[in-house]
Amino acid sequence: MKPEDLLFASTHEWAHVSDGIATVGISAQAVEALTDLVYMELPAAGATVTSGEPFGEVESVKATSDLYSPVDGEIIEVNTSLPDNLDVLGTDPYGAGWILKVKLSGEDALAKLLDHDAYQKQNAEG
Amino acid sequence: MRMAYGIILSSESLQKTALHDWHSKHGGRMVDFAGWSMPVQYSSIIDEHHFCRKAVGLFDVSHMGRLHFVDGDPAIKALEKLTSRRVDSMKVGQIRYSLMTADHGGVLDDILVYRLSDVDGKPFTMLVVNASNRQKIIDWLSVRLADEIAFDDQTFSTAMIAVQGPLANRIVNKHSDLDPDSLTYYTGATAQVCGHEAIVTRTGYTGEDGCELIVDSNGATEIWENLYADAVAAGGGACGLASRDTLRLEAGMPLYGHELSETINAGQTRLNFAINLNDRSFPGSSAIAEARENDSLPVRVGIEMEGKRAARQGCSILIEGQTAGTITSGTFAPSVQRSISMGYIDPNSSEPGTSVTIDIRGKHHTGRVVDLPFYKRET
Numbered sequence: 235m236k237p238e239d240l241l242f243a244s245t246h247e248w249a250h251v252s253d254g255i256a257t258v259g260i261s262a263q264a265v266e267a268l269t270d271l272v273y274m275e276l277p278a279a280g281a282t283v284t285s286g287e288p289f290g291e292v293e294s295v296k297a298t299s300d301l302y303s304p305v306d307g308e309i310i311e312v313n314t315s316l317p318d319n320l321d322v323l324g325t326d327p328y329g330a331g332w333i334l335k336v337k338l339s340g341e342d343a344l345a346k347l348l349d350h351d352a353y354q355k356q357n358a359e360g
Numbered sequence: 361m362r363m364a365y366g367i368i369l370s371s372e373s374l375q376k377t378a379l380h381d382w383h384s385k386h387g388g389r390m391v392d393f394a395g396w397s398m399p400v401q402y403s404s405i406i407d408e409h410h411f412c413r414k415a416v417g418l419f420d421v422s423h424m425g426r427l428h429f430v431d432g433d434p435a436i437k438a439l440e441k442l443t444s445r446r447v448d449s450m451k452v453g454q455i456r457y458s459l460m461t462a463d464h465g466g467v468l469d470d471i472l473v474y475r476l477s478d479v480d481g482k483p484f485t486m487l488v489v490n491a492s493n494r495q496k497i498i499d500w501l502s503v504r505l506a507d508e509i510a511f512d513d514q515t516f517s518t519a520m521i522a523v524q525g526p527l528a529n530r531i532v533n534k535h536s537d538l539d540p541d542s543l544t545y546y547t548g549a550t551a552q553v554c555g556h557e558a559i560v561t562r563t564g565y566t567g568e569d570g571c572e573l574i575v576d577s578n579g580a581t582e583i584w585e586n587l588y589a590d591a592v593a594a595g596g597g598a599c600g601l602a603s604r605d606t607l608r609l610e611a612g613m614p615l616y617g618h619e620l621s622e623t624i625n626a627g628q629t630r631l632n633f634a635i636n637l638n639d640r641s642f643p644g645s646s647a648i649a650e651a652r653e654n655d656s657l658p659v660r661v662g663i664e665m666e667g668k669r670a671a672r673q674g675c676s677i678l679i680e681g682q683t684a685g686t687i688t689s690g691t692f693a694p695s696v697q698r699s700i701s702m703g704y705i706d707p708n709s710s711e712p713g714t715s716v717t718i719d720i721r722g723k724h725h726t727g728r729v730v731d732l733p734f735y736k737r738e739t
Binding site: 269291293294295298299 | 670
């Protein structure tokens, strides 16, 4: 997926919505800022996620960060191979580095997300 | 996610070392560290960690406070009354790690005391203190030292470069009229490095061999660039504060604000080599003696985790469901390839091998008490 086609949370997660299913990941900028990822804790399929609420954690050498859901819904698939292949987050954050697929319970949360330009602008402003 | 370390956008209010421009131009991620704009990393922390373990790492440690006592002999006698360790027995050329403690035995700072001679052979005394404690120690000394024991704060007029790793001394030797290998551990001398007068000491905070250079700010960039070129050619490079932290943690070395603080009695730190109570009196000495006899005070230990999750500062240590201590530092350790931490634990549970549970962000993880250090270089 191209980053231009994605929606971004201000907290650096991305979502791609198609047919009521959102694919969720974290942005290239977030991975670059974190560096040295060592661990990722992910929920199981079937769990519900709420926009703005943590659904997992990613740990780098220097800190642990919460992952916030950009959407509302039920997790239908988890990229369970990711925690053992964290390098993928650096090499292909918008493709093989996807984290969750979520069946949306509503689309209200999508209105709060940024398009790629707005997200880049946010990062440039710090 | 929320970024734990913000990149500084405006560093106008922060102090800058003589190497600040170099760091900025070479990808240094500058953060506020104790009021200084310092590079936390240039690229990958793990890569920088391995520069130091496998080749050579260069660290700008100019933010550390450097207090210079011109009149070396009276100063060392006066400081003897304020340090946890004997310093008046030091010969010229020696350096000693010591604590400074308050009357209640709490740790004000951990410091290096230098007794060296200048280019003319005249002895001087110097203290290197933590950046975060510099003003506190200046104030503490100013009240307690007689007026004639004068010292200059040379923190802003000098720079300090740590060159650490198995190839460190070899690289410095190429640019110096003094071979750092000719110095024994914890000694130093005044030398010429890249044509600049420098204090060269065989000291460091990484668990590797190497040396530290103290030079006039004007010479810092030239020395750094020469050493950097050789370091890169040798498979090393510049290292930020983040790898300095993973390196010192593996080496089991305490960090002020984590393992050391005014609320931790020096007797709890198990830094026995740095505390000498024999026929000595210094602020806190009797409180430290009492703390050592008190078997209810938590003591410093190393803890290794079963999984990769890092137990970090503030995490509770549990034994059989009961709180038994607190973690003071922790990280995933690149050389030992495990998650390691230090903390303070009930002395009755401090035996190596003791199984512990660590509460990491609300979830329980298993670890065990281990001997320090986690990493020891091959000699």
